[in-house]
Amino acid sequence: MKLPRKNRLRASAFGALAVSGALLLTACGSDNNTGTTGGTGGNTAAKNVKCDGAKGKLLAAGSSAQKNAMDLWVKNYMAACEGVEINYKSSSSGEGITSFTQGVVGFAGSDSALKPEEVAASKKVCASGQGVNLPMVGGPIAIGYNLPEVKDFVVDAPTLAKIFDDKIKKWNDPALVKLNPGAKLPDKAIQTVHRSGDSGTTQNLGKYLGKAAASDWKYEAEKAWPAKGGQGANGSAGVAAQVKQVEGSIGYFELSYATSQSIPTAKLNTGASAPVAANAENASKAIAAAKIKGTGKDLALSLDYATKAEGAYPIVLVTYEIVCDSGNKPETLGNVKSFLGYTASDEGQKILSENGYAPIPAEINAKVREIVAGLK
Amino acid sequence: MTTTVVPPDSPPSPPPPPATEAKSATRPGDKIFRGLSRGSGILLLVVMASIAAFLTFRAVIAISGNEGNFLTTFEWNPAGNPPVFGIAVLLYGTVISSIIAMVIAVPIAVGIALFISHYAPRKLASPLAYVVDLLAAVPSIIYGIWGALFLVPYLDGLNSWLDTYFGWTVIFAKTEIGAARNLFTVGILLAIMILPIITSVSREVFLQVPKMNEEAALALGATRWEVIRMSVLPFGRSGVISASMLGLGRALGETMAVATVLSPSFLLSGHLLDAGGGTFAQNIAAKFDEANEYGRDALIASGLVLFILTLLVNGAARLIIARRKEYSGANA
Numbered sequence: 001m002k003l004p005r006k007n008r009l010r011a012s013a014f015g016a017l018a019v020s021g022a023l024l025l026t027a028c029g030s031d032n033n034t035g036t037t038g039g040t041g042g043n044t045a046a047k048n049v050k051c052d053g054a055k056g057k058l059l060a061a062g063s064s065a066q067k068n069a070m071d072l073w074v075k076n077y078m079a080a081c082e083g084v085e086i087n088y089k090s091s092s093s094g095e096g097i098t099s100f101t102q103g104v105v106g107f108a109g110s111d112s113a114l115k116p117e118e119v120a121a122s123k124k125v126c127a128s129g130q131g132v133n134l135p136m137v138g139g140p141i142a143i144g145y146n147l148p149e150v151k152d153f154v155v156d157a158p159t160l161a162k163i164f165d166d167k168i169k170k171w172n173d174p175a176l177v178k179l180n181p182g183a184k185l186p187d188k189a190i191q192t193v194h195r196s197g198d199s200g201t202t203q204n205l206g207k208y209l210g211k212a213a214a215s216d217w218k219y220e221a222e223k224a225w226p227a228k229g230g231q232g233a234n235g236s237a238g239v240a241a242q243v244k245q246v247e248g249s250i251g252y253f254e255l256s257y258a259t260s261q262s263i264p265t266a267k268l269n270t271g272a273s274a275p276v277a278a279n280a281e282n283a284s285k286a287i288a289a290a291k292i293k294g295t296g297k298d299l300a301l302s303l304d305y306a307t308k309a310e311g312a313y314p315i316v317l318v319t320y321e322i323v324c325d326s327g328n329k330p331e332t333l334g335n336v337k338s339f340l341g342y343t344a345s346d347e348g349q350k351i352l353s354e355n356g357y358a359p360i361p362a363e364i365n366a367k368v369r370e371i372v373a374g375l376k
Numbered sequence: 377m378t379t380t381v382v383p384p385d386s387p388p389s390p391p392p393p394p395a396t397e398a399k400s401a402t403r404p405g406d407k408i409f410r411g412l413s414r415g416s417g418i419l420l421l422v423v424m425a426s427i428a429a430f431l432t433f434r435a436v437i438a439i440s441g442n443e444g445n446f447l448t449t450f451e452w453n454p455a456g457n458p459p460v461f462g463i464a465v466l467l468y469g470t471v472i473s474s475i476i477a478m479v480i481a482v483p484i485a486v487g488i489a490l491f492i493s494h495y496a497p498r499k500l501a502s503p504l505a506y507v508v509d510l511l512a513a514v515p516s517i518i519y520g521i522w523g524a525l526f527l528v529p530y531l532d533g534l535n536s537w538l539d540t541y542f543g544w545t546v547i548f549a550k551t552e553i554g555a556a557r558n559l560f561t562v563g564i565l566l567a568i569m570i571l572p573i574i575t576s577v578s579r580e581v582f583l584q585v586p587k588m589n590e591e592a593a594l595a596l597g598a599t600r601w602e603v604i605r606m607s608v609l610p611f612g613r614s615g616v617i618s619a620s621m622l623g624l625g626r627a628l629g630e631t632m633a634v635a636t637v638l639s640p641s642f643l644l645s646g647h648l649l650d651a652g653g654g655t656f657a658q659n660i661a662a663k664f665d666e667a668n669e670y671g672r673d674a675l676i677a678s679g680l681v682l683f684i685l686t687l688l689v690n691g692a693a694r695l696i697i698a699r700r701k702e703y704s705g706a707n708a
Contacts, residue, residue: 092665189553196640198455198666223666224453231554231639231651234662238524238636245529246555 049342051081053334061089062096062109065200065254066137066319069357070109073343076351086339093200093319094223100322101125106332107340108322109136111200113300126324129376132298133320134368136343138358140283141205141315142258142265144243145250147171147186154179156269157212157306163250164192164209165217166229171248179269186248193242193251196232198223204317205252211305212314254317255279256356268315271308282313283358290318292364297325297371299364316358326376333375340372431680438673446677450642452659454674455667461674463681465642469559469653470682473634474627476563476648477570482620484567485574492575493582494604505579512572520636523565524557528637531556531564535649550649557639560648562655565637566630570623577622581615582608614697621693628686631657656682 067090074086088109096108101121113133114122122131143160145153155163159175162168168175172185195202206221219226233242236253240261243251250266255278258265267275276282289307294300305314321343323336342348349359360368439446441459449462488508492501535556542548589607598606634655640662641652660675667675 094666094668098669191554196635196638197662198671200666220456222453222455224455224663228641228643231557232641233557233639234635241524242555245525 048345048347049077049080049338051084051338054081054084054338055334056083056331057085057087058332058335058339059087059089059105060096060107060109061091061099061105062322063093063111063200063319064090065093065111065139065317066090066109066357068256068355069137069352072351072355073339073348077339077342080342081338084335084338086335094198097322100131103329106323106329106336109319110322111317111319112203113294113298113320114322122322122324125327127327129324129326131322132296132325132371133294133300133322134340134344134371135299135301135318135360135364136321136340136368137319137352138283138287138360139317139319139356140255140278140280140313140358141201141208141252141317142255142263142278143250143252143268143315144240144258144263144265146243146245146247146263148247150180150183150185151264152180152275153183153264153266154269154275155266156271157209158216160266161209161213161216163190164194164230165227166192167216188248191246191249192230193233193239193246193249194225194227194230195236195239196225196234199236201236201252201254201317205315207303208305208315252315255283259356268313270312270314272310272312274310276311276313278313278315280353280356280358282311283316284353284361285309285312286314286316287318287358288312288361288363290361290364292367297374299367299371301364318360323375325371328375337372337375341369344368344372428683431676431683434673435677435680438670438677441670442674450644452642452663452674454671459670459674463656463678465644466654466656466659466678467681467685468644470628470655470657470685472648472653473559473562473566473655474624476560477566477627478620478624480564480567481570481574481623482616485571485619485623486578486616488571488575489578489582490604490608493579494600494608505576508572508575510572511568512576516569516630516633517636519565519569520633523561523633523637527565528556528561531561535560539649546646547648549647551647552650554651555639556649557637557651558649559638559653562634562638562653563648565633566627569630569633570626573626574616574619574623577619578612578616581612581619584615585611617696618693621689624689625686628689629657629682630655631661634658635661656685 067088070088070090074088078084078086090109093108093110093112096105096110097114097118099105100108101118101124103125110133114131119130123129125131143155147153155176156179159168159179162175169190171188171190176185200223202225203221203223206217206219206226209217210219210221225232231242233239233251236257239251240253240257240263243249244261244263255265257263258278265278267277269275286307286309287301287303289304289309289312290301291304292299293302300320301318303314303316303318307314321340323340328336344360344365349365352359359365438454442454442461443458444451444460444462446462448464449460450465452461453459454461488504492505492508496504532555535550535558538548539550543550585608589611590603593603593607635658638654638658639651640654640658642654643652645652656678660679663671664675
């Protein structure tokens with residue numbers, strides 16, 4: 001295995017040359033083919049993408065809740081618009097917003113709307129405007145459980161709040177028996193699992209419990225898990241793994257984690273005629289009941305968590321893309337408009353329902369398109 | 377004492393051979409090397425000082441805005457209104473899990489090191505040493521995943537055994553149900569992680585024991601255990617202490633493995649088998665992503681405490697080693 005000294009040197013020189021050469025070539029490649037219109041890429045390429053005005057690189061960062069959707073969008077978009085490179089770093093909403101207010105990224109993804117102080121901070125970056133929230137991706141937060149002998153477990157908001165608040169401690173609690181007539185609920189302790197770090201998923205579940213079960217869930221909806229009791233696990237993947245591992249446990253995570261690990265999810269008794277299952281279609285119905293609470297070009301949503309609409313699954317999470325309504329940097333403006341125009345298009349939104357996410361309802365989506373088209 | 381005293385009766389004419397020697401001492405290579413090494417030394421000090429300055433600067437911002445007591449609050453909520461956070465639970469968890477790790481790892485590591493250096497046949501010794509060293513190369517996230525998926529379920533049995541027979545000690549009383557994602561498990565995992573470094577340094581030190589000492593003891597009719605007790609262990613003591621401190625350093629700062637295995641909570645509990653607790657590094661890893669600017673300052677303040685803790689531990693180790701200098705293999 002050992003090369004003689006001289007040869008080793010030569011080999012490493014070759015390696016260095018190859019690497020730098022490759023870098024040089026790719027750099028040239030992305031510079032030269034600017035703004036080709038229309039898609040000539042692979043068979044996944046989107047057909048009706050408007051690439052005009054887009055060129056070069058676009059950096060974006062933020063919520064990992066929309067990571068899978070973003071990956072697909074970026075792949076399709078880049079196949080359609082050659083010469084544009086979009087790089088979405090999925091870390092966390094907090095980090096996305098920080099990068100946005102520091103002017104590092106063209107847009108940020110976040111699973112909660114900007115707070116007033118964050119809007120104030122965004123005014124420094126958006127020279128003549130401010131940061132606005134554009135709802136782009138919806139998704140259900142599933143309640144996963146581990147009870148091998150129970151198939152269709154049903155809960156409602158007050159019982160769920162009591163379970164996560166350590167007030168209901170056994171699976172055969174009368175409240176649960178009442179909701180699940182005929183199910184063989186074991187005489188077993190309930191082990192709740194929550195996120196150990198700060199998380200937008202926790203915050204969205206907290207918003208739901210606070211609205212739909214106000215008398216049983218007294219905590220503020222914050223990113224840190226507020227209640228005592230239960231166990232914490234690292235990330236959605238950690239919570240799902242824990243639920244999968246420990247019999248008698250219950251936890252919450254984005255639906256994709258439940259489907260990929262085949263963890264059964266609870267149905268919600270919302271007051272509609274039948275309990276509602278967690279899936280993309282039902283989440284979309286719940287988002288359709290949302291109202292826009294943002295003013296001007298800001299489309300921050302206020303969700304109706306207590307909805308009793310048939311088939312509406314109300315524990316949902318909406319991720320926003322955060323952009324400057326005006327005063328975007330000239331070098332990113334074209335890319336942001338073109339890319340978000342694609343994600344908000346019918347084609348872009350259709351990908352969502354095929355991949356476990358929920359499309360934004362048409363009425364709100366129409367406004368998103370209008371604002372994206374008018375970005376300055 | 378650096379002033380050079382010129383001998384009074386020095387000959388006026390310089391003798392040729394010393395002159396060439398003096399010349400050779402100031403060759404450009406020497407100068408460059410001296411400059412480089414001095415520069416590196418100074419650079420290290422500057423880096424350390426700037427880390428300390430940065431941590432202190434951000435920590436002061438955080439602590440001045442804290443509405444709770446930084447040392448005694450059992451809560452971590454810098455994003456709240458008012459912001460409240462304290463390090464009591466983190467300090468406790470860091471120290472306790474490291475102590476558990478040390479209690480488990482040091483005797484085992486010394487045992488392995490003695491076995492490799494004095495008992496094992498040579499054919500077994502070097503592969504064994506190699507395997508132990510290899511443990512150090514496993515990334516900590518791998519330990520974390522292994523711990524969460526394999527160790528935790530298997531420790532349930534040990535936990536209930538400890539609860540049954542040692543529950544009266546309070547420490548080993550398990551009062552809550554649930555998986556064994558507690559400080560005790562973290563301690564065991566950390567013990568496995570620090571084992572290779574303690575073993576490998578101890579082994580080196582035990583091999584340094586002068587052969588004369590051992591042969592003299594054997595000649596006096598000592599058994600092999602007596603040789604180890606009377607010559608190897610006293611000679612190696614300071615080396616083992618430094619090795620343990622190196623291991624302790626890793627245990628104190630371990631991040632991802634702890635974050636993956638532990639179920640953190642901000643409750644101070646003497647029940648080691650109940651899930652909960654937290655360490656500085658784990659808390660930073662868990663909270664950093666979603667923290668706002670002020671939250672990050674708060675985490676940096678907790679990092680400063682870890683920095684000070686590590687400095688104290690290293691200082692203490694230096695003191696102990698300095699006191700036993702006469703036996704030190706490292707300074708020989």
